[in-house]
Amino acid sequence: MSVFTEVSQAQLETFLQGYELGRLVAFSGIAGGSENSNFFVSCSSGEYVLTLVERGDNAALPFFVELLECLHQAGLSVPYAIADRQGCCLQQLNGKPALLQPRLPGRHVEQPDPAHCEAVGRWLAKLHNATAQTPLARPSERGLEWMLSETRQQLAVSRGPQADLLDSLLCTLAAWQREDPGLPRAVLHADLFRDNVMFDGHHLSGVIDFYNAASGWTLYDVAIAVNDWCLSDDASLEARRTQALLAGYASLRHFTAAEHECWPDMLRIAALRFWLSRQLAAQQHSGQRGVLVKDPAHFMQLLQQHRNVTLGLPLAL
Numbered sequence: 184m185s186v187f188t189e190v191s192q193a194q195l196e197t198f199l200q201g202y203e204l205g206r207l208v209a210f211s212g213i214a215g216g217s218e219n220s221n222f223f224v225s226c227s228s229g230e231y232v233l234t235l236v237e238r239g240d241n242a243a244l245p246f247f248v249e250l251l252e253c254l255h256q257a258g259l260s261v262p263y264a265i266a267d268r269q270g271c272c273l274q275q276l277n278g279k280p281a282l283l284q285p286r287l288p289g290r291h292v293e294q295p296d297p298a299h300c301e302a303v304g305r306w307l308a309k310l311h312n313a314t315a316q317t318p319l320a321r322p323s324e325r326g327l328e329w330m331l332s333e334t335r336q337q338l339a340v341s342r343g344p345q346a347d348l349l350d351s352l353l354c355t356l357a358a359w360q361r362e363d364p365g366l367p368r369a370v371l372h373a374d375l376f377r378d379n380v381m382f383d384g385h386h387l388s389g390v391i392d393f394y395n396a397a398s399g400w401t402l403y404d405v406a407i408a409v410n411d412w413c414l415s416d417d418a419s420l421e422a423r424r425t426q427a428l429l430a431g432y433a434s435l436r437h438f439t440a441a442e443h444e445c446w447p448d449m450l451r452i453a454a455l456r457f458w459l460s461r462q463l464a465a466q467q468h469s470g471q472r473g474v475l476v477k478d479p480a481h482f483m484q485l486l487q488q489h490r491n492v493t494l495g496l497p498l499a500l
């Protein structure tokens with residue numbers, strides 16, 4: 184189970200006294216996550232999720248609180264931080280930054296169909312539309328600099344086809360670092376995988392886990408989502424789901440000429456980013472019991488498939 188910091192019933196009861204949420208009925212650690220400690224918390228007033236933030240820059244937490252409040256105000260179903268009696272959203276519990284959020288309805292979809300993918304594309308466009316013109320901004324901790332440095336380190340210990348692949352990706356990263364491709368920007372979710380989205384039937388009922396959110400190219404967010412939501416069993420992209428996700432997005436935000444040109448490289452960069460982070464997590468948590476470590480190999484297979492990207496972005500009508 185991925186709970187890195189335990190919380191006792193007495194600690195939680197004391198913590199909840201600061202809120203107007205009634206008494207604690209039950210709570211349990213959540214097994215699904217791999218980065219933070221999360222707990223379902225049932226109170227007499229309703230259902231909540233407590234997150235103890237385990238990774239990342241704590242100075243960025245006010246940004247996440249502000250972003251989620253902005254999205255909540257824009258009508259998106261997100262885990263905005265609930266304020267305590269003093270109006271404070273960000274707390275400390277067991278030495279970790281702590282946030283209490285509403286528990287969002289719905290379930291994760293493991294086998295999405297084109298209608299799910301279209302809804303994900305539309306949601307992503309709404310996120311970008313809601314944030315593109317706001318002053319909300321945050322540099323990514325896992326942007327080009329990080330990818331360049333980590334790819335160089337992985338290349339140094341790679342051989343054969345993997346080394347060739349990493350070498351060509353390094354060239355793309357370096358070219359984009361030298362000259363920004365001039366793509367549209369906004370605040371990105373930057374981790375819109377199936378396990379961060381909830382559906383009630385085909386209704387997208389919530390998006391969670393904004394701890395990777397940062398400013399960046401909106402096309403990068405689209406590529407991250409496509410690489411997970413549209414994947415087939417053979418690690419290639421399934422055409423119908425890919426077209427549906429891209430059409431959903433394009434129905435609310437059109438793709439620019441520069442985005443059309445960059446799409447194949449963007450799919451590769453998005454796959455590389457998660458291969459790198461999974462490699463690091465596997466090394467960091469190797470042999471640690473109870474910690475969910477996601478398989479990096481899957482993204483290496485995807486990178487091999489992305490050597491030849493045949494499906495482009497939809498043309499504007």
Ligand SMILES: Nc1ncnc2c1ncn2[C@@H]1O[C@H](COP(=O)(O)OP(=O)(O)OP(=O)(O)O)[C@@H](O)[C@H]1O
Nearest residue numbers: 213215216217218219221232262285286287391392
């Ligand atoms: N607000 C919420 N409403 C409903 N369920 C939630 C909420 N927050 C978290 N969960 C549940 O907890 C699980 C783990 O949460 P989350 O994905 O945020 O963990 P993490 O360790 O930060 O993430 P990850 O491994 O995706 O980086 C989710 O898959 C979801 O099932």
Ligand SMILES: N[C@@H](CCO)C(=O)O
Nearest residue numbers: 218374376457461477
């Ligand atoms: N969604 C990521 C983990 C959280 O960043 C992955 O599947 O590797």
